[in-house]
Amino acid sequence: MELVVDKINKSFGDNHVLRDISFSVRSGATYGLIGRNGSGKTTTIRVIMGLFPADSGSVAIDGEPPGRSGARLGYLPEERGLYPKCVIADQMAYIGQLRGMAASAARRRSVELLERLDAGEYYKKKLNTLSKGNQQKIQLAAALIDDPEIVILDEPFSGLDPVNARILKELVTELARGGRMVIFSSHQMSHVEEFCDEICMIDKGQVVLAGNLKAIKRSYPRNRMLISPEDGAEGALRGALAQPEAGALLASAEDTPRGTLATLRDERDRGRLLALITQSGAGLDAFSVVEPTLEEIFVEKAGEADEAV
């Protein structure tokens, strides 16, 4: 199954919110929509979900509009909420039935999901008696009630404590391994980086970067090196890097808690730098390439977009 978003545009009055947004996702992938607040992530998701139509462009699942494709879509909206005064079992069954399940099957699946999310004890409780984080788990369970083929989660980690965030990550990983397509939006790059295969970075309604996350990272120069000295070799390393030959190779060097972060002028000089250090007698625990973090890439791309404006 493939979801293709092709050049969608959306305006609200004079506000052009989405400009030619395009990307595609296949089953089994975990796809991250990232961007600043107000960049257009939620609007993109709402257009995919058919909550409102795009002014131009199209969304297709295996070549068909989502409504006609027959694919089941599970959706966790950014604006979370269910019926506060209603028993969770009843509203889960209600959502399941709205999605075409039999009441008994919906109830069975609700129990399974809540158990999986470590929230089984809340099955017979009213929603407004739970904490915000637990309410969010109920809403996630509601989004997954009919075992959807495409799961779209809008800012799923907001409001979750580390333990619940871990449970959610495991569930998302399971879903992707089970062949489900998982799309989620976030402005917390660490979550995206942790388990997304592909990303689409949106800024001011435009795609500024899209593709496989590993490939994106590899496309950046591999000139940043983390050099960790053995215990007691810190002085030797400092001396080695202070040599004029090393200075000719390095653009910068700074101490970090994990070691020295050195940036080469040319990534091909990694061998020469290593040779200089070892010749100086400094023992090393690690000498490795440091890839840019998603956050760094995001800040760089967002900065470029700001400059372009």
Add this chain to the structure above:
Amino acid sequence: MRQFRTVFKFEYLNYVRSKSYIVMTAILLLVVILGGSFPTIAGLASGMFGGRGGIFDGIAGGGGGGRDGEGEGEGDAGGDGSGEVKKAALLDAGGSLSDELLESYLPAFEWERVGSLDGVEGRIEGGELSMALAVDGLDFTLYEMQESIAAASSSSWTPASEMVLAAYRGEALAAAGLSQPEIGAILGAAASGERVTVGKDFMQNYWIAYALVFLLYITTIMYGQYTLVSVVTEKSSKAMELLITSAKPLRLMFGKVFGTGCAGLTQFCAVMLCAAASLGANMRSWERLSPEIAGIISATFSAGIMVYAVAFFLLGFFSYAFIYAAMGSTVSRMEDAGAVATLPMILVVATFMVSMAGMAMPSAPYVTVCSFVPFLSPMVMFVRVCMTEVPLYEVLAAIALNCAYVFCSGWVSAKIYRVGVMLYGNAPKPRDILRYIRQA
């Protein structure tokens, strides 16, 4: 259809299981049971407390007033039936009013004959006197305070007027040479007649129409508001986005409106059935209390009136519920719900006002016309069928027109709803709502 059924069932069960619904229904049923058993309870209470001033005695006795205590309708003539003797001043320059006449026509008063009316108004205002009467031949002036509707309606004007006329006639007949027994026979003669009401009894049906139109008005507003609150709650609790990605907005709206309507109908029918049972069980007490009220009760709970009441309740509810749902979809905060409820509220109140005005003259041409105007017809046609003879085809035509209106209002409301449910922010202006209709 399956989604509609699911939403309908969920909404219906949510209502009938909610604490507020159960408590409200219980209170209504209790009120209806107690109201229906009122004469029995009052009779038991009067028996327990020795029967003095009991309700049956008070009403059946008519207060003991009037000439020879003859007419129930004259029960207010002599006073308020409390048995208290009140003081009154009389200026009778010609000496035409005998003590017997005063006792006969205004028995509740202890009369003080005065030579002038100086200071009388002050004594009345001060509470020393209840009233004063100045008589000169056929001319008379009555002084009394009217501090309440009850006091105004129990004015001594009519018995005083009759008394002055009787005195004048008595003197004239005596001057013509008739003996006192002859004069007494002439003045005391009473006509005996019987009124045969052809068609519907206006006054009896007035009260039936009044009660049921008021009930329709209250229930239309109440269940309309329920629908509005239900939609706004889904938006304010942010459940809407999940719902409309799970079901078609139209099915959500129609399921919600029908579910609410059915919950309302359940409550309506429960109250009416309970009222019928309670009144039926206590009918003998009601007959003893007042045959007129018993007649109104029997006529109200006739099968025909009940069928019309249910039919017009449903029509009334659906005439406004879709508008309430559509209006509710345009706001996202409960604080804004009141503002958007104004439009349907104005329509309901206008309908109620037309119905109330129409009850005074149910055969007036404007009432006939209004009874076919869709959103007015549930109440106005109901007034007509309660109070006049309306051909069945006219009732069916009004129902058909109203059903067509309900369909159109559902269609337009669905358009507003579809766009409105996705809107968050400030309450919309009327031009925004028109834009939503065009957008959908």
